[in-house]
Amino acid sequence: MNKVILIGRLTREPDTRYSQGDDSMMITRYTLAVDRARKKEGEATADFIRCVAFGRQAEFAGKYFRQGTKVAVCGRIQTGSYVNREGNKVYTTDIVVESQEFAESKRMADGNQGQQEPPVSGMPVDADGFMTMPDGIDEELPFN
Known part of the structure; x- marks a missing residue:
């Protein structure tokens, strides 16, 4: 089985192109910075993982993803190689995106982390964004 699940942030704007030929398809490439579970001497470390999306997934990434966007990606690892201009063989590893x-939230991405959304029900919200239940509500609930 070849399955990869990643959560990370885009390191730069996605690169969108079209394949050549009569039946051209959109191809979008981007790199994710994925934090490692263990920190090296108190420093956060990350891996930079190249992702490639085709067709509808490519259209979505090209239209909505921006540098710094935090995304979850499911896909598969694909390896390959090519000979560069200097004649050296270069090996590649990419994640082929199956879903993303x-x-x-957009609010968190925009840096408004300190501001709470207005509660839907009018009930107060605590620092973590959870509604606080008023005292005596147990009698009004239809279940126990």
């Missing part, structure tokens, strides 16, 4: 989605 935003991993944080």
Whole structure:
């Protein structure tokens, strides 16, 4: 089985192109900075993983993803090689995107982390964004 799940941030704007030929397809490439679980001497370290999306996934990434966007990607590892201009063989490893989605809200991405959204029900919200239940509500609930 070849399955990869990653959560990280785009290191730069996605690169979108079209394949050549009669039946051209959109191809979008981007690199994710994925934090490692262990820190080296107190420093956060990350791996920079190249991702490539085709067709509808490429259109979505090209249209909505921007540098710094936190995304979750599911896909598969694909390796390859080519000979560069100097005649050296270069080996590649890419994640072929099968599905992708935003991993944080737009509000969090915009840096408004200190501001709370207005509660839907009018109930107060604590620092973590959870509604606080008023005292005596147990009697009003239809279940126990």
